[in-house]
Amino acid sequence: MQIVFLFYDGMTALDAIGPHEILCRLPGAKVQRVARTSGSIHTDSAGLTLIAEYALRDISHADILVVPGAGSATTLRDYPEILEWVCSIHATTKWTTSVCTGSLILGRAGLLNGLKATTHWAVLDRLRFWGAEPISQRIVEAGKIITAAGVSAGIDMALTLAAKVAGPQVAQTLQLAIEYDPEPPFDTGSPDKVSSAMRDLLLTRMGMFFEKSV
């Protein structure tokens, strides 16, 4: 069970690490972290640096591919080889997944054309640009492609995927292992649960990133 995480400069750390913590504990999991070139990856999370052990050319197959999002997916515009790699790996996967704006990368790579998909709520409509049908839902399945909503949705996605791959009992045990019995202090995790003022405040703050992110 070869599980490959795409890393890239500017990615959001939790988009990857949420699913990573779960999927890496699947029975028989062999996890590989890959970037354009191997080495240090600077996330958009206050400069937190992760290491990718592999370069794109080292990895030609994945059973599961996980593509995290970023404050700006722009970065990848300059690296068509990443999009080409995503396409070629997708041809080998059992499951191709994304978290947050990672689905815009799948879209840009041409994988979402005609499919239902989701992404961070703030850029949901951008999916249309890549021919996808935006669905306001935490997890969207379209054949072997599973897209998750913003950042923390990757945890729910990974547990859902774990059940598909290894059965519900394994997934339930993993949920218990990470004590995932959420008690969010507020009920503001979704745009339909907050005031338009709060949505606008966040969109303004995020605007300068997202403006560029299709």
Added chain:
Amino acid sequence: MQIVFLFYDGMTALDAIGPHEILCRLPGAKVQRVARTSGSIHTDSAGLTLIAEYALRDISHADILVVPGAGSATTLRDYPEILEWVCSIHATTKWTTSVCTGSLILGRAGLLNGLKATTHWAVLDRLRFWGAEPISQRIVEAGKIITAAGVSAGIDMALTLAAKVAGPQVAQTLQLAIEYDPEPPFDTGSPDKVSSAMRDLLLTRMGMFFEKSV
């Protein structure tokens, strides 16, 4: 607002990255990741490697200290300088926090004596060894010390802390930013919600780690 994350070999990545994703976005946050020596830190999450930019000697103050847990807290036994550092930083903090078995590190450092605290459910009783009163709760506050339950509880803890530090509106907006509107696929995130067979299965698997972790 100096926010310091203690990193160490064997730590669980999500314990740190959950809170990191939230706290690093607090207004005025200056985040520092510190380890015994700066450089590569090998987590217990399939070898995922994080970078600590600072060594212990570089950091002598924190407004917020976050101590993640590990499959085995044993590692730190051989490094009393880490425990001494935790003590000395705690003397300067506004908030000292832990996620999962990170509270056993706080306990070992002598900070939990006589206090209520929590940790991963599987080792809750071990807190008594350090004079703490184990509380089966997702987040436990005892003065300026906040301990969180297993792994994913760090996200709830960080949002709760964000509200204390920057007010509820900021915390609510951060919750919206990471779209934290959890939809766990199962209701198995807490030991009282699963069969004893599932608890035992997990305890057996984790046993060889936790056996050594006081």
